[in-house]
Amino acid sequence: MTIDEVIAKYQFSYEDERVIIKTDFEKVSIYIGDNKEKYDTKGEQLIRFLNPELLEIYPVGSTDDVIHPTFFLPTHIFKDFLDSLLSQEIIVELKKYYPEYASDFQKVSIENNNEIIQNKDKSGFATSLYGTENATFDQQISAAKQILELNSMIDYKVAIGNIEGEVCLLEKGKRNKTSIPKSKHYNLWKFCEELSREGFDSIASGFKFIDCQ
Amino acid sequence: MNNLMLNNNFFEVLTKKFNFIRKIEVLLSVDFPILFSFNSDGKYFLGYVLEFKRFNPKLEIYFVETTIDKLILLLGSKITLDEILQSENPSCINLEKELDVSNKNIQNKLPKNDFYLTPLIPNSIDIEKTKNLLVASEERYIKFIYNNIEKRKLDIIQNSLDSKSIKSSNKLIDSDLESIELQSVTSLESIKNKEHLEEIDKNIFEKVEKKLMFKNL
Numbered sequence: 001m002t003i004d005e006v007i008a009k010y011q012f013s014y015e016d017e018r019v020i021i022k023t024d025f026e027k028v029s030i031y032i033g034d035n036k037e038k039y040d041t042k043g044e045q046l047i048r049f050l051n052p053e054l055l056e057i058y059p060v061g062s063t064d065d066v067i068h069p070t071f072f073l074p075t076h077i078f079k080d081f082l083d084s085l086l087s088q089e090i091i092v093e094l095k096k097y098y099p100e101y102a103s104d105f106q107k108v109s110i111e112n113n114n115e116i117i118q119n120k121d122k123s124g125f126a127t128s129l130y131g132t133e134n135a136t137f138d139q140q141i142s143a144a145k146q147i148l149e150l151n152s153m154i155d156y157k158v159a160i161g162n163i164e165g166e167v168c169l170l171e172k173g174k175r176n177k178t179s180i181p182k183s184k185h186y187n188l189w190k191f192c193e194e195l196s197r198e199g200f201d202s203i204a205s206g207f208k209f210i211d212c213q
Numbered sequence: 214m215n216n217l218m219l220n221n222n223f224f225e226v227l228t229k230k231f232n233f234i235r236k237i238e239v240l241l242s243v244d245f246p247i248l249f250s251f252n253s254d255g256k257y258f259l260g261y262v263l264e265f266k267r268f269n270p271k272l273e274i275y276f277v278e279t280t281i282d283k284l285i286l287l288l289g290s291k292i293t294l295d296e297i298l299q300s301e302n303p304s305c306i307n308l309e310k311e312l313d314v315s316n317k318n319i320q321n322k323l324p325k326n327d328f329y330l331t332p333l334i335p336n337s338i339d340i341e342k343t344k345n346l347l348v349a350s351e352e353r354y355i356k357f358i359y360n361n362i363e364k365r366k367l368d369i370i371q372n373s374l375d376s377k378s379i380k381s382s383n384k385l386i387d388s389d390l391e392s393i394e395l396q397s398v399t400s401l402e403s404i405k406n407k408e409h410l411e412e413i414d415k416n417i418f419e420k421v422e423k424k425l426m427f428k429n430l
Contacts, residue, residue, distance in 0.1 A: 140333075
């Protein structure tokens with residue numbers, strides 16, 4: 001789905017070449033300009049690095065394992081989620097993502113954020129994924145393995161998959177006109193459940209754990 | 214762009230050791246920044262994250278003094294990360310204190326000696342764009358030195374013209390100025406000659422100026 005089709009389908013506002021999309025947690029302003037080709041609702045062979053601290057709660061060890069949707073929460077919400085577990089609290093808006101042992105934790109609420117997230121800050125409010133250009137699957141996995149060899153990344157795991165349907169907006173890192181195999185960073189913003197009728201489980205279900213050890 | 218800004222722990226560690234931190238550039242970031250450069254007190258440093266945990270906060274960063282030239286080579290996949298981290302004055306800090314870098318535990322956390330920062334490595338930073346920014350900044354610096362050399366050269370010529378002993382002194386000074394001109398012109402062609410330009414700026418001019426002063430006595 002093109003960005004124009006997304007705007008039409010979800011009736012997002014589009015002014016001064018900026019679209020304001022509605023996610024589950026806030027509104028995000030994205031400058032589109034002349035870069036409409038950077039945006040899509042689908043993506044193939046994308047990598048998500050699985051956070052080791054969350055892997056302790058929701059372990060993944062074989063390709064048949066279901067990847068828990070919490071792994072796909074946007075960066076800022078993921079941080080709030082881990083912080084709340086550390087302080088033994090449950091953020092009520094994220095209730096469905098908590099493990100069973102947290103059911104007795106004290107309940108708190110996310111401060112209602114009515115501010116529109118500006119284009120320059122948008123990446124901090126997205127889920128990060130990595131794709132490639134001009135690279136084979138083996139090259140992609142080999143590069144991911146190299147990252148996992150760095151000490152700070154050693155406990156991370158890798159899930160790879162496709163994004164399908166019309167539930168999110170994917171923004172692809174700028175296109176370069178070379179034939180060199182390259183990694184591409186993607187920002188993903190899932191449209192709010194009210195509009196997309198889907199939760200983060202619909203994103204997670206397209207991904208499989210890949211053993212890079 | 215700069216996701217170091219999102220994490221206070223990074224600043225807590227940086228400000229333990231460094232003053233006047235500016236020009237922070239993240240060079241490798243996957244879920245959190247792993248490699249970044251910055252300027253402190255006029256010198257460039259590279260920070261490499263050895264450990265980072267959000268849940269029970271843990272952060273350990275290895276620092277080395279570096280140069281823009283080396284960072285450009287790293288971003289161009291011309292030298293390994295290990296090569297740039299091998300420096301005479303490394304340091305390592307965690308959230309509590311400065312650590313002993315010779316400790317085997319720290320050394321074991323450094324990258325393998327075949328890790329290149331290639332465009333294929335998953336990275337939320339566009340290393341080609343970052344490299345181009347550093348190259349542009351370096352070129353500005355070189356032009357600044359070059360212009361400075363040109364200006365000082367004109368001053369010297371003016372001084373020597375004013376000199377009473379101009380006839381006898383000119384030959385020697387001319388040959389020095391000629392060498393400056395030749396060297397500075399070729400230096401503009403490549404950033405590799407930056408050190409050479411700096412040397413002209415600092416040392417050779419001093420030599421010419423002293424000679425001129427002597428002749429003018």
